[in-house]
Amino acid sequence: MKTVLEAKHINKYFKNPILFHVLKDINFKVKKGEFASIMGKSGCGKSTLLYILSTMDTDYEGELYLDNNLITGSDNKHLSYMRNKHIGFVFQFHYLLSEFTILENVMLPAKKLGEKSLQEIEYDAMEKLKMLNIDHLAKKRASRVSGGEKQRVAIARALINNPSIIMGDEPTGNLDSHNAENVFNIFKQLSDEEDLSLLIVTHDEDFANKTDRIIQMEDGKIIR
């Protein structure tokens, strides 16, 4: 099966306040259509790893491949482009641009990519919103919808450019069990039906147990 994301010998140090070896020789792959979760205690480096994988953090040693292309060492402009086109993000806090409408928030990455016309982007965005059952909110300001809805909007935004992989940093961490369930189901559905790869950092054991694969981390190392 095709590999979407591959990390080879990733090492990361925090230099402040003292030199601290956060990530120790991380190696793993995420295959196409795989729904993987990263588990571990607070401070074990799982978020740090996710930000390296997301290309936002460039201060590390080792090699990172996205769709079998080496990403490590690219310039910021290219990294921004890769993030825009190939990676979708969902965070613990919903991180929408509060002054824009839901629809505009979802359209934003596609507008930035600029591969489609505005009408196409708007149509796509509405499709994603429909898929997540929030199309009735399209014209509302992002600051006027509930937390669960915001998270679904964030997922729609992550999906708009049909990325290779969706990354989540505790996407259900801030949601009640009902909404968490809802978000999980959406991810599951995307993985099964759209053959999308997902890599989710989570504390939630129930959530992790339902995924295809659990990557267990401890003290900066992958132990399972």
Next chain:
Amino acid sequence: MVNWNIILSIAKTHLLTKIKQTSIAALGVTFGIGSYITLVCFMTGLNTMLDDLILNQTPHIHIYNEIEPSEKQPISFYDNVKESFTVVHSIKPKLSQKKIHNGLPIINFLEKNENVRGALPQVKTQIFYRAGSIELAGNLTGINPLNEVELFNLGDYIVEGSAEALQNTDNSILLGIGIAKKMALKVGDRIQVSPINGGLFPLKIVGFYQSGVADLDAVQSFSNIKTVQRILGEANNYITDINVKLYDIEKAFPLAQNIQQQFNLKAVDIKTANAQFETGTDIRNLITYAVSITLLIVAGFGIYNILNMLIYEKMNDIAILKAIGFSGKDVQLIFMSQAMIIGFVGGILGLLIGYGLTSLIATVPFETEAIPTVETYPINIQPSFFIIGFSFAMLSTFLAGYLPSRKAKKIDPVTIIRGL
């Protein structure tokens, strides 16, 4: 590849949701530019008026025979004392004629020079204005009235009557308004003048002259050059002064030097004669620009502050934009364009306000004895001021926006996202 549509739409949304801060920032620029335009138009207007007051009637080069001691005293021609130290007491000025020798050929010669717009002969003399037994001392200048009007704006200073009347009427006089007041004369009356060497000539008053300098108006009168020559009993080649007007005022100094050497006459250029005047103009301009630039710098700091605040408020937005694929440069452009939009809108408004204010000032009555031609406050509206003002608005907002936007560019999204 920069997608301006989206950058501008984000910038616009930021500006519109913070409309209060935006308008305050823009108003800062508006006031800065508006007051710059008003100040500079008003100040240069005043400057031009004051310059005109002096410079218009002042010849660029004034040529005359100076009464002064000989530079080389006779003793220095004497070879026996060549190497010695000589002291000459009580040096007297050299006796020479007032008239310019070969005046008319010199005028012809000057007019052939391509830099010269015109060279006008004048006959200056002291006379007495007589009313019964009262004698008032004064100056009478013989001129070619129409040429003087053309080159030295004499027409601006004729408050009653006209230069044509002076040209066409024989034995006529354009009387200083101060004299007319003292002697209770009106246009059409006759006045008797007598030159220093005696005689009595009745002249018809065809107009009044008011320069704005009261002391001058109390003594100075004009008449036709031929009339003055006749009063003095001189031939029609008798000329005491030549006033030269040039196309380019900067050429006055070298040309005056040439004339002085070539004809052995005194030639004073306008810059030398009015050096203190130039200084005044320069200092007024300096003050205008210093005040305007201060205003714009203050406005610039306002924009800097507001953008800085905005960037702190928008930290999360910046992080999210970067996370979903906006590069640092895109984010910088978003904030830069906000600054530039503020500068543009504020600048345009400032130009309009400046134009409005100056137009208003231009209608305010400003009547003064000193300047008979001026009825309202003088305003000098020039497109270049508007171009400079607008460029400065854009420049200062660019600088004010640059530093905060560079900070936004450098924000590390990871620290923000983790920090929550």
